[in-house]
Amino acid sequence: xxxxxxxxxxxxxxxxxxxxxxxxxxxxxxxxxxxxxxxxxxxxxxxxxxxxxxxxxxxxxxxxxxxxxxxxxxxxxxxxxxxxxxxxxxxxxxxxxxxxxxxxxxxxxxxxxxxxxxxxxxxxxxxxxxxxxxxxxxxxxxxxxxxxxxxxxxxxxxxxxxxxxxxxxxxxxxxxxxxxxxxxxxxxxxxxxxxxxxxxxxxxxxxxxxxxxxxxxxxxxxxxxxxxxxxxxxxxxxxxxxxxxxxxxxxxxxxxxxxxxxxxxxxxxxxxxxxxxxxxxxxxxxxxxxxxxxxxxxxxxxxxxxxxxxxxxxxxxxxxxxxxxxxxxxxxxxxxxxxxxxxxxxxxxxxxxxxxxxxxxxxxxxxxxxxxxxxxxxxxxxxxxxxxxxxxxxxxxxxxxxxxxxxxxxxxxxxxxxxxxxxxxxxxxxxxxxxxxxxxxxxxxxxxxxxxxxxxxxxxxxxxxxxxxxxxxxxxxxxxxxxxxxxxxxxxxxxxxxxxxxxxxxxxxxxxxxxxxxxxxxxxxxxxxxxxxxxxxxxxxxxxxxxxxxxxxxxxxxxxxxxxxxxxxxxxxxxxxxxxxxxxxxxxxxxxxxxxxxxxxxxxxxxxxxxxxxxxxxxxxxxxxxxxxxxxxxxxxxxxxxxxxxxxxxxxxxx
Numbered sequence: 202x203x204x205x206x207x208x209x210x211x212x213x214x215x216x217x218x219x220x221x222x223x224x225x226x227x228x229x230x231x232x233x234x235x236x237x238x239x240x241x242x243x244x245x246x247x248x249x250x251x252x253x254x255x256x257x258x259x260x261x262x263x264x265x266x267x268x269x270x271x272x273x274x275x276x277x278x279x280x281x282x283x284x285x286x287x288x289x290x291x292x293x294x295x296x297x298x299x300x301x302x303x304x305x306x307x308x309x310x311x312x313x314x315x316x317x318x319x320x321x322x323x324x325x326x327x328x329x330x331x332x333x334x335x336x337x338x339x340x341x342x343x344x345x346x347x348x349x350x351x352x353x354x355x356x357x358x359x360x361x362x363x364x365x366x367x368x369x370x371x372x373x374x375x376x377x378x379x380x381x382x383x384x385x386x387x388x389x390x391x392x393x394x395x396x397x398x399x400x401x402x403x404x405x406x407x408x409x410x411x412x413x414x415x416x417x418x419x420x421x422x423x424x425x426x427x428x429x430x431x432x433x434x435x436x437x438x439x440x441x442x443x444x445x446x447x448x449x450x451x452x453x454x455x456x457x458x459x460x461x462x463x464x465x466x467x468x469x470x471x472x473x474x475x476x477x478x479x480x481x482x483x484x485x486x487x488x489x490x491x492x493x494x495x496x497x498x499x500x501x502x503x504x505x506x507x508x509x510x511x512x513x514x515x516x517x518x519x520x521x522x523x524x525x526x527x528x529x530x531x532x533x534x535x536x537x538x539x540x541x542x543x544x545x546x547x548x549x550x551x552x553x554x555x556x557x558x559x560x561x562x563x564x565x566x567x568x569x570x571x572x573x574x575x576x577x578x579x580x581x582x583x584x585x586x587x588x589x590x591x592x593x594x595x596x597x598x599x600x601x602x603x604x605x606x607x608x609x610x611x612x613x614x615x616x617x618x619x620x621x622x623x624x625x626x627x628x629x630x631x632x633x634x635x636x637x638x639x640x641x642x643x644x645x646x647x648x649x650x651x652x653x654x655x656x657x658x659x660x661x662x663x664x665x666x667x668x669x670x671x672x673x674x675x676x677x678x679x680x681x682x683x684x685x686x687x688x689x690x691x692x693x694x695x696x697x698x699x700x701x702x703x704x705x706x707x708x709x710x711x712x713x714x715x716x717x718x719x720x721x722x723x724x725x726x727x728x729x730x731x732x733x734x735x736x737x738x739x740x741x742x743x744x745x746x747x748x749x750x751x752x753x754x755x756x757x758x759x760x761x762x763x764x765x766x767x768x769x770x771x772x773x774x775x776x777x778x779x780x781x782x783x784x785x786x787x788x789x790x791x792x793x794x795x796x797x798x799x800x801x802x803x804x805x806x807x808x809x810x811x812x813x814x815x816x817x818x819x820x821x822x823x824x825x826x827x828x829x830x831x832x833x834x835x836x837x838x839x840x841x842x843x844x845x846x847x848x849x850x851x852x853x854x855x856x
Contacts, residue, residue: 205260208234213298214263218256221294227253230260232406237261237382243403245396246384249528252408254384255291255508258352262326263296265350271303271323272347278331278371280358280502282308282479283486285328287508288354292326302326309333310479317342331359331367338374348379356385356392362502365391372399386525417535421569422545422555429639430518430546431462433571436639437516437544438468438495439630440572440580446514447507448498449521449530459518460498464681467663467700467712471682473499484686493689493696501526507533517545520554524561544569571639578630585626629664666700666712669721670739673729674707684709691727692720703743710743 204225205218226234229248237244238261248254258277266274279285289306296302305319307329313336320327320342327334327343337343351372353359359368372381372395381400385392396403425433438444450456453474460472471485471494482503489497490509499507501521512534521527534541545566547555555566610618673679673687681702688711689696700712713721724736 216298217295229253229408230257233257234261236404238264240404243380243400244382245403245405247388248408249386249532255288258382259292259295262350268300268302273324273327273345274347275326275350276348277328277352277354279354280362282310282330285330288328307333331364335367335370345375348375351375351379352382354384356383357387357389360391417540418531418543420543420564420566422547422566423569423571424547425639427548431459433546433639436571439577444495444514446496446512446516447533448496448516448518450500451519453500456498456500469494469696470496470498473497473503475503485682488686513541515543520545520547520551524558527558528562581630582626625664663700665715667715667718668739669711669713670737671709671711672735674705674709676706692723694720710739
């Protein structure tokens, strides 16, 4: 089947698909759409992410709906907010030529009252996450008497995220007069239970997984040391300026740390994980779709619903344990018939897992290399030369100024001038890169592929940049990503023209390319929350505070901290400060005297407001040298002699 006309669709829907750039149906669409148009019953579609499942159920849904009725006729469940929003956008785009269709997204993290108002206006299609939909059903705000279609998208992922009870509740309350269309990557045991319990004689379409993983995607691995992974990303970005991709990390902490380190070194990236607010996640996705970011650093769960065109690379900062997750990740690239690259950054110890992926997915990984600094330099200098040749001369340059500069350079030969220009560009490249060969060819077993937090490389202003002082900081509920987005929106400056961002409590510093720097003046006429803003050129040294080098949440993850004191026998202790943003206060840690542990000064470490000890007993002092070794965040406080108890003054352990 070569085109959508052969599916027998109506012309308004065909016009909408054509305007979206849909030319020919994917395999899941070819097989599912004819069945769903003719079969008045339940349906199961098994296919990987990125195969076109949204259109596979969206197209027949639009053909079968009564758009003249305002009743809720279709309910679509999705595991994440991002995927729910993506489904809404795609259904609205496909139906743009069919007249008014009210599609309402419903998910947590947004105003429930606003969603109730949208539903009351007449929601013909509701796209929801299970938890928020169940809340609305219990409030009796969702009327499902006219429901005809209940669609479960990414059903396996919803179950993995713990939505089984919510799905059971929703299905049990909508068990009359509706068809269930279930789409999943796998037919897991829990999926089979849902099928057996709630579906009747479903038709099934299954797309070959191996074909999907292999389609137009080249699979590579690069072996290196775990500590070099972030610099490897920097090298890749320097070498390929057209890179536009998603980097997958195992944990939320790794995701944030990688994004922070890249941003601190002047690269346009943003984190996407579950600890971010909905507004932050929406802003990050908006900047990514607008290509103001080169890389989106994400966890597997947060990346659900990322459906962005032209993604060139999927990079696995750490390999997933499940081959299915590798297939999900890789499916973000090579869409709509385009080619893409999937690159795994592995250590020596990951080779067995890599071989397991190859066997399970029937793919072959080619060994790749991180570009050497010499190759990066040659490519960037070549690109810089072409840009310089294509640079248009500014007509505002006066003849007097031109002649003045020309006279001042009269004693400089052409070769010398080229050499000076070349030296400036050459130095800027070497300033931001080490000369180390990152490719690990050692025979010894390497440590795990988990991210190791490294102190961000301090970096001054780059050549061709101006530094601006902006009176916005963490106290204004800003992080680096939010500030970048705000400045881009107000000034019209592209994210790739912004370099280093240093965020402090009440202000921030931002490096901007000189050619677009005048646009920063627009900030001086802007307001935020009723306060006038200003942006001034800053020529002095920019000092990064400890918090400014912290997370994208503005350093709120670790508050305070202070002088800890020396560890020699005569030095005094110091104020250690608190380590987190909770109610637990910091305290005076005292000094450590190695020569006489029995007489060393104890320390008032601070009292936890969450302590269960309400006996009112006096303070508890404990010699630091005899304090039991802290192992992990889950360990109990052994100092009290009772498992799980907490000292009134020493508080619970933290990691």
